[in-house]
Amino acid sequence: MELNTIKPADGAKKARRRVGRGIGSGLGKTAGRGHKGQKSRSGGYHKVGFEGGQMPLQRRLPKRGFKSASLKFNAEVTLTDLQRLGAAEVDLLTLKQAGLVGELAKVVKVIKSGELTTKVALKGIGATAGAKAVIEAAGGSVA
Known part of the structure; x- marks a missing residue:
């Protein structure tokens, strides 16, 4: 095999479609667009x-719901x-290592759910008013 004898396999190369180049090409006159109508004309397409x-589906349906992109950076931890x-000391890194919050979490808040003794x-972690009261009653602190 020589470089000058290499050629693609049979049927691998197909001549491109040359539209509007006469009747003999099979794509003359209307160039494969059929007769009349919006799609037959130049620039004749719609969004x-x-x-x-007719009122489109995306405008007929009511607007509903929203999910904030910043939710993935917020996390909650319970007293339980x-x-x-x-x-004894809990910070963001401790919670991430324990798998209680996601790796992307930047803001963590303790909520009053369960017991803490x-x-x-x-x-560097926030707490709700109820959770703060429970933590301080157990002898802890929120900074």
Whole structure:
């Protein structure tokens, strides 16, 4: 085999479609566009979702729902989670290592759900008013 003898396999190369080049090509006159109508004309297409002037589906349906893009950076931890964790000092890194919050979490808040009997010191983590009261009653602190 030589470089000058290499050629593609039979049927691998197909001549491109040359429209509007006479009757003999099979794509002369209307150039494969059929007769009349919007799609036969130059520039004759409509935007996505267009329904011929009828009110399109995306406008007939009511607007509903919204999901904030910043939700993935916020996380919640319960008092029960802190109890199970069993650490004296808790910060964002501790929670991430324990798998209680996601890796993307930047803002964490402790919510009042469950019981807490151990002393826990929170560093750089927020807490709801109820959760703060429970933490401080157990001898802990929120900073």
